[in-house]
Amino acid sequence: MASxxxxxxxxxxxxxxxxxxxxKLIVEKHIQECPSxxxxxxxxxxxxxxxxxxxxxHRMQHDVKQYVMEHLPExxxxxxxxxxxxxxxxxxxxxxxxAIRLIPVGFATVLVVLAFLISEQWPTDDAWHEHVxxxxxxxxxxxxxxxxxxxxxxxxxxxxxxxxxxxIRTAKxxxxxxxxxxxxxxxxxxxxxxxxxxxxxxRMDSGQAYFNVTxxxxxxxxxxxxxxxxxxxxxxxxxxxxxxxxxxxxxxxxRFEKDQMYETxxxxxxxxxxxxxxxxxxxxxxxxxxxxLWAKKIVPNNLVKSNFIARxxxxxxxxELSAEKAFNFLDINNIPLKAIELKWNQSLGxxxxxxxxxxxxxxxxEEEIFHRFIEPSEFRNARNGRLIIENNGKRKLRxxxxxxxxxxxxxxxxxxxxxxxxKAILDLE
Amino acid sequence: xSNVQSDAMLVHRCINGDTDAYGELVTRYQKAVYATAxxxxxxxxxxxxxxxxxxxxxxxxxPNLKKPDxxxxxxxxxxxxxxSNWLRQHGKTINLETPLPYKRTISIEDARANPEHVFRKQDxxxxxxxxxxxxxxxxxxxxxxxxxxxxxxxxxxxxxxxxPDEVRGILQRALSQLKEILVEDDEQSQGEQDWRRV
Numbered sequence: 001m002a003s004x005x006x007x008x009x010x011x012x013x014x015x016x017x018x019x020x021x022x023x024k025l026i027v028e029k030h031i032q033e034c035p036s037x038x039x040x041x042x043x044x045x046x047x048x049x050x051x052x053x054x055x056x057x058h059r060m061q062h063d064v065k066q067y068v069m070e071h072l073p074e075x076x077x078x079x080x081x082x083x084x085x086x087x088x089x090x091x092x093x094x095x096x097x098x099a100i101r102l103i104p105v106g107f108a109t110v111l112v113v114l115a116f117l118i119s120e121q122w123p124t125d126d127a128w129h130e131h132v133x134x135x136x137x138x139x140x141x142x143x144x145x146x147x148x149x150x151x152x153x154x155x156x157x158x159x160x161x162x163x164x165x166x167x168i169r170t171a172k173x174x175x176x177x178x179x180x181x182x183x184x185x186x187x188x189x190x191x192x193x194x195x196x197x198x199x200x201x202x203r204m205d206s207g208q209a210y211f212n213v214t215x216x217x218x219x220x221x222x223x224x225x226x227x228x229x230x231x232x233x234x235x236x237x238x239x240x241x242x243x244x245x246x247x248x249x250x251x252x253x254x255r256f257e258k259d260q261m262y263e264t265x266x267x268x269x270x271x272x273x274x275x276x277x278x279x280x281x282x283x284x285x286x287x288x289x290x291x292x293l294w295a296k297k298i299v300p301n302n303l304v305k306s307n308f309i310a311r312x313x314x315x316x317x318x319x320e321l322s323a324e325k326a327f328n329f330l331d332i333n334n335i336p337l338k339a340i341e342l343k344w345n346q347s348l349g350x351x352x353x354x355x356x357x358x359x360x361x362x363x364x365x366e367e368e369i370f371h372r373f374i375e376p377s378e379f380r381n382a383r384n385g386r387l388i389i390e391n392n393g394k395r396k397l398r399x400x401x402x403x404x405x406x407x408x409x410x411x412x413x414x415x416x417x418x419x420x421x422x423k424a425i426l427d428l429e
Numbered sequence: 430x431s432n433v434q435s436d437a438m439l440v441h442r443c444i445n446g447d448t449d450a451y452g453e454l455v456t457r458y459q460k461a462v463y464a465t466a467x468x469x470x471x472x473x474x475x476x477x478x479x480x481x482x483x484x485x486x487x488x489x490x491x492p493n494l495k496k497p498d499x500x501x502x503x504x505x506x507x508x509x510x511x512x513s514n515w516l517r518q519h520g521k522t523i524n525l526e527t528p529l530p531y532k533r534t535i536s537i538e539d540a541r542a543n544p545e546h547v548f549r550k551q552d553x554x555x556x557x558x559x560x561x562x563x564x565x566x567x568x569x570x571x572x573x574x575x576x577x578x579x580x581x582x583x584x585x586x587x588x589x590x591x592x593p594d595e596v597r598g599i600l601q602r603a604l605s606q607l608k609e610i611l612v613e614d615d616e617q618s619q620g621e622q623d624w625r626r627v
Contacts, residue, residue, distance in 0.1 A: 012604035016575070018582045051576040054557045056472055059577060060463040060480075065455045068484045072448055076489045142511040161599055 002348040005032075007037050011044045133199040134180040135308040138302035141174025141190070167195040170207065178299045179311050183214040185305075187295040192240075197223075208239045210295030226273045227258035232403065236265075237292040246272040248288040255401070256280060262400065264331060330424040334398040337361070337369055338427040340392040342406070344417050348379050353413035357406045359389055363399035370394065376412045388425065395427070439576060440497035443488070451488055460578040462508050468573045469512035475519075483511040502590035536591065558570040560610040568603040571596055 007030045013019050014027045031038050061334035073081035136143070146167040169186060169428050170176055176188045188194060192207020200216070203223040212235045213220045222238060225290065226245040229238065234252025238245065247256055248270040248352060255264050263271055263280035268289065271282045301350040330340075342360060346355060361369045370393025379387060404422050434453070442450035459480065466479035487507040494503055561569060570589060574580045582600070586593040 009605070010445060010603055012601045015601065015604075016582070017524075018597065043608050043612045044604060047604060047611050050557055051552070051572075051607070052579075054554060055573070055577040058476070060460060060477070062477065064459050064463070064477060064481050064484065065452060067481055068455050068459075068488075069448065069452050071485055072451065073485055073489045075444065075492055076493045129458075180537070352455060 004034060004037055007031075007034070009042050011037070011041050012048070014041075015044055015048050048282040070288055088104070089284045132181070132312060133164055133166075134162045134178045134186075134194045134303060135178055136162065136168070137179040137185070137304045137308070138175075138177035138187075138298055140176075142171035142196045143174050143176045143188075144169045144171070148344050162196050164196060164198055168192060175298055177298060179300055179305045179308055181304075181309075183309055184220065185212040185300055186210070187212075187298050189294060204238060204240050206240050206242070206295075208237070210237045210292055211235065226277070227256055230255045230257065235292075237288075243274055244274045246270060248291050250289055250292045329420065330403065331401045331421065332399060332424050334400060336396055336398060337402065337424060337429040338395075339388050339425040340404055341386055341388050341423040342404075342411055342419055342426060343386045343421040343423070344379075345385055345421050346417060348382070348384070348417065351380065351415055352376075353411075353415040354417050355410045355414060356377055356412040357408055357417070360405045360407065361391070361393070361402055362405075363397065363402045364403070367397070367399070367401070368393065369397055369399070369402060373409070379417060435498070437501040437515045440491060440494060440500050443491055451491075454500070455484055458504055458588065461501075461574060461580060461584065462504065464574045464577045464580070465570065465588075466507060466512055467577060468570050469509070470515055475515065479512050479515050480508070482515070483508040486511055497589070501587040503588070505588050537575035557607075557611065560607050563610070564606060568599050568606075571599050572603045572607075575600055586605055 007027055010023065010027055014024065018026065031041055037309055074194065109216055136145075145162065145165070146169065147165070168176060169176060170188045170190055170192050172190050174190055178186045178188070178194075178196075179198070180186065184199070186194065186202065187210040189208035189210075193205040194207075194209060195203040195205070197203060201221045201223070205225070211220075211222065213230055213231050220231045222231075224238065224240050224245045226240075229236070229247055231254050233250070233252045233256055236254050237248040237339075239248075239252065246310060247254060247265060249265045249267055251267055253264060253266055256273070256275065258273055261280045262281050265271055265282050268286070269282045269284050270291075271280055272289045273280065303374045334355060340359070342359070356376050357374045357379075358371065359374060360371050363369055370391050371378075372389055374389065376388070402424070406419060408416050410416075434450075436454065438458075439450040439454050443454070462483055463476055463480040464485060467476040470476055470479050481505075488505050490507070494500065496503075561572060564572065571585050571591075574585045574588065580588070582593050582596045584592075585600075586596045589596070591599070
């Protein structure tokens, strides 16, 4: 005998006449024997009858077929792609989904790139180094430092750095020494004002200053109201007052430029320029050396200076060319250069450990005139300690002046030549 | 049904311009379409309109039918869509009434604990309606297909896309659930002792 539970489950289908023949027989047999299932069947019957009765008024009254067949529209082939459109609407193209998924990643990437760019731009220690041009290495009396952004500091301590754009002013009975990168010392007398544009260019507005410029690959320039002073490595005194500028040269060569004019000053010479001066004329005078003596009495604090130089000049040099020896401004007065002559005092004839030399000849404007490499044998074979090097470069170039740098190449040998002079041979034809 | 022409064959004939084939399909499925439309919009007396619209819309988009052998369940989808469109269009005018399939907040307990023991016919009708509302949604369309239009299990399974065994299980469980509600109500109303199946 089948279980009541199973039978009772199948009763609805029995009523619906949806049981297979054998199932139907089993149910009928069970119902004859089991009063509770019989009772349940009658409940189902009543329930089903109720439902049929319930729905019978709502049954389909009219056949819709006729209406439909009379109103059949055109088959819509044009909407064939609607399914595709729906498909795409439901499943947007993969690249778009992926792109959307990449938005957070892209955002993070943008942030990383921004962070990188900002960190690149952020002033680092090195960038700070680049702005530092010098240190005050001696100070007495009232010295004021004006920073680039208008900040004023009343007392300038030793060790205080000067950055690009800073000015130093000395009051009456005061003086200071500023040591620039590269070891150049500028001694400021009382009542002077000087602005540092970088470690090789300063502007002097008033007062008296003594410059002890260390040679480097770069020119050193002093800008004054009445003209510019250009030097390579030398010592000179500059006095700027309200009407004139006087330059006294105590060592080396200095060039003074005013407008289109220029004058080259040698040791012991001086030039005085006023705003109306039309012609630059240097004069030799023994008083030149005396006029610079004031500055010799003031010496920089060696500890400060050496610390500064150790800290900042350890930075790699910016120019690729380090000249072993440079000859300043050989005036060539716009005449084409034929050759240069190098002089030395050693006897090199039997020296087989000589270095080779690169010789760079450039105009004052740093335009290369020519560059040659001289092998040691050429020096050995030269007679009387002099060697003429022909201009194989820009023969037509006309420059006011030029300078010559010799750079040893020790791959040939390590013995260096001490050059004592250099002469320009001009093409006068 | 299957010893005549299959749905797929009829669909192909329709697409090739044989409107008689569509007439055959309409004859086959109009009851089911009507019952489905009734399921959605019967309350508002628009079941016939909606089933006509559904059959016309289905004919129009026959070329889009990807699987002609599943015409019946596709037709059910079209009918549902047509009905829901109808409800959306007429929503403003009918939103004060509660249509049959949307009245889902009543639980079995609510239906059982109906305080007014119904004797009158009208109350009985409402009782049955509520009882159907308490059925799980999946049960309701088969129940209506069965008791409204007396479709066979085979036809229902064709139309809803469920297997015949699933349909059979659904209808068995649905009727037993309805019976419990209605009989209990009946017996209480007749003052008889509560009966329980062992």
